[in-house]
Amino acid sequence: MYRNSHGKPSPGPTPGLVLATAAIAQFVVALDMSVVNVALPAIRTSLGFAPLDLSWVVHAYALTFGGFLLLGGRACDLYGRGRMLALGLALFGLCSLAGGLAQAPWQLIAARAGQGMGAAAAAPAALAMLTTTFTEGPRRVRALGVWSAVNAAGGALGVLAGGLLTEYAGWRWVMLVNLPIVLTALALIPASAPAGPSSARRHKRPDHERPDRKPLDVPGAVLATGGSGLLILGVVRTDTLGWGSPATWATLTTAAALLGGFVLAESRTAAPLLRLGLLRSRWVAGANVLVFLAAAGQFAAFYFVSLSMQQVLGMSAAATGAAFLPFSLALIAGTVVATRVTSARTPRAALVPGALLAASGLAWFTRISPGGGFLGDVLGPCLVTGTGVGMVIAPIVAAATTGVAQHEAGMASGLMNSSRQLGGSLGLAALATLAADRTGTTPGPAALADGYALGLAVAAALFVLAAAVAFTVLPRSRTTPPGPRPAARARRRLEGTPS
Known part of the structure; x- marks a missing residue:
């Protein structure tokens, strides 16, 4: 139960509505990470992009999304998850409209940067809403299973939607398609989340313990945003500057200095953007290493498989998008299996076999060659x-999110999303460089297949490493019982928070 402005009990948000809102919000964020990729050639022709500038349609989104995630996560703890989710989605929707109406390259790039900032507020807020509504145990695992399936399906279906929209409706619809999804999520927010921190927390806790009274860690926000943004910037520009460029090294060195300053600042402030003690948990630390490795392999795999189908097998953009449909269906099936295993045992029990299975599929993908076809080279590895x-x-x-206190749910969510975005950006840039070096200066279908095979093999190795980390780092049993202890339940009843 929540309490209204008069301190009287009032019904809390319906868990089903919370799950629906969070899932829809995450779907549109994930969709936009891949929906634009297939449309890039059409965008270049329509708006007159220079070849070296076209990549910024993708990089601008990754840069602001990854750079502002820690700030967005902490802000939703301080100012309210529902409020930050609404603000992030509104910004995302407005920038999607601006991108769809863009008449010049700079306008589209600016719109993509704005989308990334909106996503950086919405993504951690949506996940924090779930972890504070569903208590640890089977109910949370099932909710996170649905959220994860929708998240992953959004990324995979983005390739399908991008291909179909570009070919049959025009590239502008890869931006405008976000609007009805955003409006649906915004309509659900008033019924699924309180606007700010619960009044019970405001009235029952001393001022110095109240999340809504702790000031935002401005120095930490500047250092984290600047360091993360420069790290992503330095990495994504390696496709044009190379890893050995002085500009690349200067950017990465500055990023390392800022992130080092961030760690030092967080160890000394009373209200940190990221409480370093959170990383002492084997669950939190291990999961963030895992999500970094898995994102590095997954982002690179999407990239190489999409290019292989078009440039090695000769498939059209629409056919390439449609070919990802079996992947999406298999992904949902894998999520269902993992949810059941995790509910009965621990996340570790599903992570190890899942990572090894993903590695096997990526290794199978390395066999794509000129003259091959969908049934022999794509369908089996996709499944x-x-x-x-x-x-x-x-x-x-x-x-x-295991063992994370409710008032730090946004912090943990922002950290996990940051690890995923950094892993994906670093992995894709590094593996793309390896593939390009293997391909050489004569990129025919056979040479491209050889380069992509190397990138996919390294992506498979990253999933093997993820399996090893899950096996060695994550605890064999839960550190907390499936549900809240009796004392915790009694305290929640007194405070009016959901049990």
Whole structure:
């Protein structure tokens, strides 16, 4: 139960509505990470992008999304998850409209940067709403399973939607398609989340313990945002500057200095953006290493498989998008399996076999060659890889939020999303460089297949490493019981928070 402005009990948000709102919000964020990729050639022709500038349609989103995630996560703890979710989605929707109406390259790039900032507020707020509504145990695992399936399906279906929209409706619809999804989520927010921190917490706690009275860690926000943003910037520009460029090294060195300053600042402030003690938990620390490795492999796999189908097998953009549908279905099936295993045992029990299965599927993908076809080179690997990735995504989220206090749910969510975004950006840039070096200067279908095979093999190795981390780092049993202890339940009844 929540309490209204007069201190009287009032019904809390319906868990089903909370789950629906969080899932829809995460779906549109994930969709936009991949929906634009297939449309890039059409965007270049329509708006007159220079070849070296076109990549910024993708990089601008990744840069602001990854750079502002820690700030967005902490802000939703301080100012309210529902409020930050609404603010993030509104900004995301407005920038989607601006991008769909763009008439010049700079306008589209600015719109994509604005989308990333909106997503950085919405994504941790949506996940924090789930972890504070559903208590640890089977109910939370099932909710996170649905959220994870929708999240992963959004990324996979983005390729399908991008191909179909570009070919049959025009590239502008890869931006405008976000609007009805955003409006649906915004309509659900008033019924699914309180506007700010609960009044019970405001009235029952001393001022110095109240999340809504703790000031935002401005120095930490500046250092974290600047360091994360420069790290992503330095990495994504390696496609044009190279890893050995002085500009690349200067950017990465500055990023390392800022992130080092962030760690030092967080160890000395009373109200940190990221409480370093959170990383002492084997669940939280292990899960963030895992999500970093899995995202590095998954982002690179999407990239290489999409290019392989178009440039090695000769499939059209629409056919390439449609070919990802079996992957999406297998991913959902893998999430269902992982949810059942995690509910009965622990996240570790699903993570290890799931990561190994994903690695097997990616290794199978390396056999794509000129003259091959969908049935022999794509369908089987899609089913195996999708099932494995689905078995990995949901347990990682459950592990990353195990044992985390409610008033730090946004902090933990922002940290996990930051690890995922940094892992994906770093992995994709590094593996793309390896693939390009292997391909050489004569990129025919055979040479491209050889380069992509190397990138996919390294992505498979990353999932093997993730399995090893899950096996050695994550605890064999839960550190907390499935449900709240009696004392915790009694305290929640007094405070009016959901049990």
